[in-house]
Amino acid sequence: MSVRSINETSNMPTIDTAAASGGRLVYNRTSHRKEYPTCPDGQYLILEKQFGATRRFIRVYVGCMRWTCQACIPRKRAALHARVKESTASGTWFFLTLTLRKNELSTELNWKRLAKDWDILLKRLKRQFKTVKYFKVIELTAAGMPHIHALIDCYLPRDEIERIWREITQSSYIAAFEEIRTSAAAYMFPYLTKSIESIQRIRNLTGTKTKIYTSSRGFLKKKEKNGEWTMHYRGYTSEECDLYMDILKKQYADRAKRKSPITISYDKFDTIEELKFIDMNLYVELCLQGDLKESG
DSSP, X not given: OOOOOOOXXXXXXXXXXXXXXXXXXXXXXXXXXXXXXOOTTOEEEEEEEEETTEEEEEEEEEOOOOTTOTTTHHHHHXXXXXXXXXXXXXXXXXXXXXXXXXXXXXXXXXXXXXXXHHHHHHHHHHHHSSOOOEEEEEEEOTTSOEEEEEEESOOOXXXXXXXXXXXXXXXXXXXXXXXXXXXXXXXXHHHHHHHHHHHHHXXXXXXXXXXXXXXXXXXXXXXXXXXXXEEEEEESSHHHHHHHHHXXXXXXXXXXXXXXXXXEEEEEESSGGGGGGTOHHHHHXXXXXXXXXXXX
């Protein structure tokens, strides 16, 4: 991930003239940015990246990043929105809502049935389209009936896809199937918010770790990058991290006496949001850590 110099507005951070070799970040902490609550279960991370003869280290506080954490949910939702927006930036996308007819089964059994029926639908679609890209969430109604909201990149006439769904589910119906003419991510994300609430309900019912969303393989795939930020250290306090860096700087200083000199820069960030101005991809990946294991 590359460090970007952002100079569009006075409220943006800037990199000094030594940025190409790992210069220090000059950040205007009075700039307007959305404030999120602090997660009490987070850790401090020290990340490292090399720029020529300069090794740049950053210390940042990162929350637990669990979908069950009320402090971390807004960050994860914003990061996921950014990744889905990027994934749906090209091509034509369709919004699909799939329902189940009301029945006497429990919410848990209907949830499992709907997930199984979705898998059957995907197999049917893949017979006509070699690949099907999708992003889906499952939401519960007040009565406890689950239904699917999904983005897909393949088109069938509505009559045809309704026929297939009725055949799979034995007379259930499709509530919506339409082409999205605006941002697919913006269209989808009100349903993600409702899905998060539904997932909490189904997890309480079943005691299982039900996924907040699922996607086709490669839909949220990490980018190929030149020069990664690497994890160097985890600590529970800022003092612990600073002590580690003091020791590390001494080690580098001793090594520099025997070999070519190495410059060390060390920046400290109080919130993960400040990483947006360094590298948006790094911010997204830290927020979605553990989420980017694709489903098939």
